[in-house]
Amino acid sequence: MSGRYHYDLLTIGAGSGGVAASRRAASHGARVAICEQDRVGGTCVIRGCVPKKILMYASEFADALHDGPGYGWKMEGRFDWAVLQAQQAGEVARLERLYQSMLRDAGVELVRGAARLVDAHTVQVGGSTLTAEHILIATGARPVVPDVAGSDLFQTSDDLFAWPELPDEVVIVGGGYIASEFAGILNGLGSGTTVLARGPSLLSGFDADVQAALYEQMKARGIRIVLNQPVRSVKRSDGNRLLVATAVSTLACDAVVAATGRQPNTASLGLEDIGVVLGPSGAIPIDEACRTRVSSVYAVGDVTDQVNLTPVAIAQGRSLADSLFAGVPFWYRADDVPSAVFSQPPVACVGVTEQDAARDGLAFDVYQTAFKPLKNTVSGRSERTMMKLIVERESQRVVGCHMVGRDAPEIMQGVAIAMKSGARKIDFDRTVGIHPTAAEEMVTLRTPRAGTDSN
Ligand code: NDP
Secondary structure, three states: OOOOOOEEEEEEOOOHHHHHHHHHHHHOOOOEEEEEOOOOOHHHHHHOHHHHHHHHHHHHHHHHHHHHHHHOOOOOOOOOHHHHHHHHHHHHHHHHHHHHHHHHHHOOEEEEOOEEEEEOOEEEEOOEEEEEEEEEEOOOEEEOOOOOEOHHHOEOHHHHOOOOOOOOEEEEEOOOHHHHHHHHHHHHHOOEEEEEOOOOOOOOOOOHHHHHHHHHHHHHOOOEEEOOOOOOEEEEOOOOOEEEEOOOOEEEEOEEEEOOOEEEOOOOOOOHHHOOOOOOOOOOOOOOOOEOOOOOEEEOHHHHOOOOOHHHHHHHHHHHHHHHHOOOOOOOOOOOOOEEEOOOOOEEEEEOOHHHHHHOOOOEEEEEEEEOOOHHHHHOOOOOEEEEEEEEOOOOEEEEEEEEOOOHHHHHHHHHHHHHOOOEHHHHHOOOOOOOOOHHHHHOOOOEEEOOOOO
């Protein structure tokens, strides 16, 4: 390794991708520093996956209250938002300390301050000028709010984690991951919840049967969903309520949360000055091995605005470190990345949707079921679980799997391994089920229908 520079790798951004890459590089013997201007842990740990899932667990107790009497429990629930907020903030702080100690133990130097690239090997941070053979940008993304009148009244999921009180009535603008997840959380915890989406469905880009099942089941849980209505304005009424207007309706609420996508954090990095041309949203274009147009500068995770998922950033980061410092060919591939939406009920999927398959002219069959899980019989809950497999007809490979229902994310991880291994439908069929579970339906689907628009 070269002694010309202070470090072999200098990472900007101590979130999931940056920390994973830095630790892996250090484990291969590289001299590594990581710069961070905010809290160590990034979006996932500090204001994303982790606190969100704690809030989700809290809201799921509403299901137990609802379902318990059918099982003989007499229960009365009183929920204390302040306790929950203190608990999630405490866990986030614990994880932040853990991340700091993991970096220390790995021998990665943590440099505090905002970083700016000066040239292809030089970064200015907190008054110091640091040089490195390789520079990794892992600065993530931040929420954007719609550019409409009164946009300063929008809050985002970042703000929600610091709310001192739970609002009585919330409008969530957007229909994607965050809108679906926080609608479930807030509804379960007792806020009146409305999702206001500009498109014709929730979760655009997901399988149409997933969209339809989630829509029905969120509504059945009491969440109001308004589709096809772009937000036009937000204003405060005389009575100190918020009025969220579209072209055809006005919704009154106590808080309005914009869950309308995210923008890469690249504005002040000086990237364009060193020859990295940014995409329209400020994203950093990279090749398949995470390299930018400047050969010593790399980027992973949300800052590239490709597959904006924590485990993808981690896989990209580790793959990069292995390739730079251990001679292992870059191994992360963007195909068959499983993902989950922690809505209530949750969604999980891997591979192609039925609509993708039809658009791509694939000849395929669909195996699909919707059933009432055993738990919902005695409890009286009407919710059904939806599962579907997309099977390429000629090879008989399972190329897509989609599920809406309890435990979907837990089940999908195993299906993703099978699909990554090239499993065919007969491999599913010959796998013995685990009984009684919902997951066993994955291996008992027998009757196909022809995929939409396929021959
Ligand atoms: P998404 O891209 O999932 O959804 C954005 C939503 O906002 C879409 O419904 C979009 O509509 C809508 N939208 C965008 N701009 C406007 C606008 N100006 N006015 C009204 N609606 C608008 O983004 P999220 O913010 O929900 O989440 C950001 C990303 O973070 C996700 O894409 C995902 O990658 C990641 N994430 C992952 C999670 C997980 O893995 N469980 C959880 C949370 C986030 P349209 O569809 O019409 O474009």
